[in-house]
Amino acid sequence: MPVSTIEWIGDLDGYVRLIDQTALPTEVVYKEVRTCEEMWEAIRVLRVRGAPALGIAGALALVLGVRSSTADTWDEFRKDVENTAAYVGTSRPTAVNLFWALSRLKTVAEEHNNLPIPDIKEALLDESLRIIDEDRRVSHRIGELGQELIPDGAGVLTHCNAGGLATAEYGTALAALFAAHEKGKTIRVFADETRPLLQGARLTTWELQQAGIPVTLICDNMAAVVMAQGKVDCVIVGADRIAANGDTANKIGTYGLAVVAQAHDVPFYVAAPVSTFDLTLESGAEIPIEERPDEEITEGMGRRIAPEGTEVYNPAFDVTPADLIAAIVTERGIIRNPSKESILLALS
C-alpha cells in the first residue's frame, strides 16, 4: 500500500497526521500536529520533507496558525495570515514549494476577504485539502504514465527518495514503480543510499518494501558496476527544479548517475509534476546550487568520520543537462528527448 505521508484529520478543529521521517526506517511513528509551532519544528528537523510534501506542510501550518486568530476584521486577520506565513517560511527558507503553497493560501484569503473571518478560515482549510488532493491525483497520474516506461522484468535504478514520502502519497519516480508493480509487472529496484543524508537507504528501501517490490540497497559508488553487469534497464529519479530547456536540478549524485547511465546505454528518466518546471530559467546554469553544512557529511551518521578542520564541499543538488535525459514524465504526458520546444509544447 502506498504511504499516506501527511494528511488533515477532521474539520477545522482537527489536526495534521504525518509520518515522522526522522524515525524511519527503524520505526514507523505517526505524529499528530496541532499547532503551527509544532508544524514549524516538524518541517525544520525534516520530520516531513520532499518538495510536494513541503507545500502541503506549509499550507497546513498556516491553517493551524490562523484558525485560533481572534481577529474580528479582515485587516486584522490579514495581518495574522501575513505574520503566520512569514513565520512558517522561516522553517525551510530555501524550499520553493513551501512559499508556493503559502502564497496560494494568501491569495485565497484575499479572494474571500468579504466573508466573515470563520468562513475565511474554512476557505483556507479547503484550499489546503485541495492542494493535497491535487498532489495525490498528480502523483497517481505520473505513476500511470511513467509505468509505460518500465518494461516487465526490468531492473530499475533510483536515487534519493522520490516516493510517497516526498508527496502526499505515491510519489513521482517511485509512483512509476508502484504503478508498474500494480499492473503485475515484475521489477527489481536498485536503490542508491544517497549520501550524505541517506534518503535512499532510509526511505526508498522502506517504501518499496512496504509495497512488496524487491529492492537491493547499494552505495552510490556501486551504480556503475551494477550497470556494467547488465542489471539495470533504466534509471528513474525525481526533480527539484527543471529549467525551460529540460536541464534538471535534483539531489546531488543525479548528474553523475546520468553520465554513467549514458556510458552504459541505459535510458535515464525524470518524473516530476508540471509545477517543478521553472520556465523563467533558460537553462540549468541559472539554477543556484545550495551548499549545506559540512557536518551532514562529517558527522551525519552518529560518529565523526573525518579529522577536525577538514574542508568539505557539500552541494545539496546538481544539474543534469537535458541531453542526458531520455524522457521527463509529468501528469500531462511523457516528454521524450526534452528540449525547449518539446517542453513548451507539452506544458502549453
Added chain:
Amino acid sequence: MPVSTIEWIGDLDGYVRLIDQTALPTEVVYKEVRTCEEMWEAIRVLRVRGAPALGIAGALALVLGVRSSTADTWDEFRKDVENTAAYVGTSRPTAVNLFWALSRLKTVAEEHNNLPIPDIKEALLDESLRIIDEDRRVSHRIGELGQELIPDGAGVLTHCNAGGLATAEYGTALAALFAAHEKGKTIRVFADETRPLLQGARLTTWELQQAGIPVTLICDNMAAVVMAQGKVDCVIVGADRIAANGDTANKIGTYGLAVVAQAHDVPFYVAAPVSTFDLTLESGAEIPIEERPDEEITEGMGRRIAPEGTEVYNPAFDVTPADLIAAIVTERGIIRNPSKESILLALS
C-alpha cells in the same frame, strides 16, 4: 611528514609498532604488538590495512609467532612455521599480499634449513625488514615518477586510501601527490569519502592534512559535479590487482569514477607497485569480485540506516577496463595507454 604505518622496533626480542587505523581520524594511536595473536587481531579488525601494508603485517606476524618456538630440529621448526603461517592467513583470508609475504618467508626458512634454529629466526626477521625496506623504496620511486603526471596548480581527485597508511610509508597514488608537494608544486586534492568504509574521509584527508596538502572532502556522488565545474585536472588511485591487459581491480567506486572522468576528458591514472600485476590473468573478467557483509553499509557508521531485512549488494571492489586508464605508474616507469604489449614491455 609521511606516516610510518608499521615498523619493527629493536632486534629479534623487539616488537611491532603500528598506527591503529581504527582510531583515525579522531585519534592517532600507536599500538605496540608483541605476540602473533595480537598481530592477528590487528589485521582482522583493520588496525592495519592496505595491500602492501598487509604483506608486511603478515611477515611480522610470522616472526612474532615463531621467535619463541622451542623447536630443536629443522623438521620441528618447519612445522611451527607452517602452522603459524596458516594461522596468520586466517586473519584476512582474501588478502593476496598476506599470502605472498608468508610464502616468501617460508621460502627463506627453507633456504636456511641447514642453519641453527636461532639463525633461521634471524633470517626471517631480516627478510621481513627487507620487505619493509623494499616497500618504502618502491613507494618513494612511484611518488617520484608519478609526480611528473601532476601539473603545478592541479586539482587532483582520489578515491579510497592509497597513501602511506596502505604501505610501510608514503603510499602509491598519494605518493605522487606527496612528491609533487615536496617539489614545490601547488595542488588541491578532492578526496572521495569512499563508502562504505570511508577510507577517503577517515584516512586520506588525515594523511594529506599531515603533509600540509590542501584537501576537500566530498561524497563519492559529488565527483562528477566537481569535474563538471572544471576543478579536476586528473584522477589518481591505487590498485588491488592489475590483469595482464591493464584492467585494474580497485576499491568499489573506482570504475564509476573512471567512466565519469572520461566523460569530462579528465585523465585517469593508477599508481601501483609491480607486485600488483597478476600476469596470470588475461583480463579483468577473471578477477573475482569479493562481496562483503551487508552491515558495512547498513550499520557501518554507528547507527542503522536501512530497514531490517533490506537486501544489500556490497562488492568490495570493481574492475576498471584498461581503455579508461591513461597511465599506470609503477616503480619501473610510467606505462601510458596500458595494454598487454605495453605492460609486458615495461615489466620485462
